[in-house]
Amino acid sequence: MMAPGMLYGGAGASNYFDGVLIQKQRVMSSSTTTPKEHLGSLFAPASSSFLGSSSMVSFGGVNGGKRSFFDSFDQEDNEADELGEYLHQSEKKRRLTENQVQFLEKSFDEENKLEPERKVQLAKELGLQPRQIAIWFQNRRARWKTKQLEKDYEELRNRYDTLKSNYNNLLKEKENLTAEVFQLTDKLLAKEKGNGQLALCDTRENSDALPKETVAYPISRIEMSNVPARVHKQQQQEDLSSAKSDVFDSESVHSTFIDQGDSAYVFETEQSELSQDDDENFSKTMLSTANLLGKAEDDDYPGRSSNLSYFGFPVEDQGFGFWTY
DNA sequence: TTGTGTTTTATTGCCTCC
DNA sequence: GGAGGCAATAAAACACAA
Numbered sequence: 001m002m003a004p005g006m007l008y009g010g011a012g013a014s015n016y017f018d019g020v021l022i023q024k025q026r027v028m029s030s031s032t033t034t035p036k037e038h039l040g041s042l043f044a045p046a047s048s049s050f051l052g053s054s055s056m057v058s059f060g061g062v063n064g065g066k067r068s069f070f071d072s073f074d075q076e077d078n079e080a081d082e083l084g085e086y087l088h089q090s091e092k093k094r095r096l097t098e099n100q101v102q103f104l105e106k107s108f109d110e111e112n113k114l115e116p117e118r119k120v121q122l123a124k125e126l127g128l129q130p131r132q133i134a135i136w137f138q139n140r141r142a143r144w145k146t147k148q149l150e151k152d153y154e155e156l157r158n159r160y161d162t163l164k165s166n167y168n169n170l171l172k173e174k175e176n177l178t179a180e181v182f183q184l185t186d187k188l189l190a191k192e193k194g195n196g197q198l199a200l201c202d203t204r205e206n207s208d209a210l211p212k213e214t215v216a217y218p219i220s221r222i223e224m225s226n227v228p229a230r231v232h233k234q235q236q237q238e239d240l241s242s243a244k245s246d247v248f249d250s251e252s253v254h255s256t257f258i259d260q261g262d263s264a265y266v267f268e269t270e271q272s273e274l275s276q277d278d279d280e281n282f283s284k285t286m287l288s289t290a291n292l293l294g295k296a297e298d299d300d301y302p303g304r305s306s307n308l309s310y311f312g313f314p315v316e317d318q319g320f321g322f323w324t325y
Numbered sequence: 326t327t328g329t330g331t332t333t334t335a336t337t338g339c340c341t342c343c
Numbered sequence: 344g345g346a347g348g349c350a351a352t353a354a355a356a357c358a359c360a361a
Contacts, residue, residue: 093334093355101333116346135335138348143333145349 096136100126104133108140 096104107122114122114137123130 095333095356113348132334134347136333139334142349 096126096128100128104136104140108137108144112137112141112144 103126104122107118111118114134119130119133119137122128122133126133
């Protein structure tokens with residue numbers, strides 16, 4: 001690339017080159033100008049131009065209204081400073097003044113694309129070359145795009161974090177509910193055993209002889225996500241020692257007592273009917289089902305043999321695991 | 326003062342559109 | 344084919360800590 005201090009070459013460089021030199025010529029004495037600077041003066045803007053860095057000039061009210069950029073430029077007050085400042089500037093890249101930038105920013109906010117007419121107008125108002133205006137807009141669009149990408153990324157990350165957090169909460173809730181089902185199942189088994197009406201099989205009795213998965217987590221494959229959370233909380237408040245408050249819903253969890261000799265006591269689920277809107281019904285029907293169980297204990301519920309020895313969840317066709325002995 | 330990182334201005338090459 | 348846009352990049356200007 002170009003060495004430091006070199007003036008810009010290449011196809012697009014001449015305009016800017018001229019523009020910079022125009023500015024310089026207007027401040028410096030004519031004896032310092034080169035032939036190229038004289039050439040550049042042909043393109044000098046009609047109005048007073050911006051000269052050099054932001055510290056060189058001071059504009060008031062540039063962004064305030066519709067006035068021309070130069071209306072409030074106090075040339076006399078600043079001329080000496082401009083000259084002094086300019087003498088310190090090399091013939092290299094020059095930054096736009098703060099006010100020029102503000103003016104361009106304002107223009108960019110209105111419309112980030114630059115039509116040719118607008119480009120010329122801005123160039124005139126700011127005392128810059130049209131190409132400089134175009135370059136500034138180009139770079140500004142690039143900066144805007146980068147910022148936008150960062151913003152979008154941040155937004156996506158926040159959404160991801162929220163989703164992840166929700167997922168983890170649901171996972172925990174599912175674990176809690178699963179644990180509770182086990183707990184309640186055990187209680188029910190114990191209760192049934194104690195009553196002597198059902199020869200229910202304790203799942204842990206023969207656990208050594210069974211595959212671990214089916215013994216330790218017999219309902220782990222049951223779709224738990226449809227179990228309303230409120231049931232969980234409500235159940236915690238109820239007397240868990242009572243079989244009448246245990247967990248089976250006559251609407252959403254149809255209990256079917258099938259006499260299979262010594263090995264059947266099957267609950268069939270209709271999970272598709274469960275939704276969060278059914279929480280209330282679910283709770284009620286759980287109670288009624290529990291009552292039914294209680295009644296069965298009392299009244300020798302028809303359809304259930306007195307020597308059932310299996311308690312589990314169905315369901316071969318759904319791939320649910322259950323245990324048999 | 327100097328080294329280093331960041332920002333700004335500008336160039337280059339490629340692409341699309343008219 | 345020329346104009347204009349964009350991505351990648353260079354390099355000057357600037358900010359700032361040591």
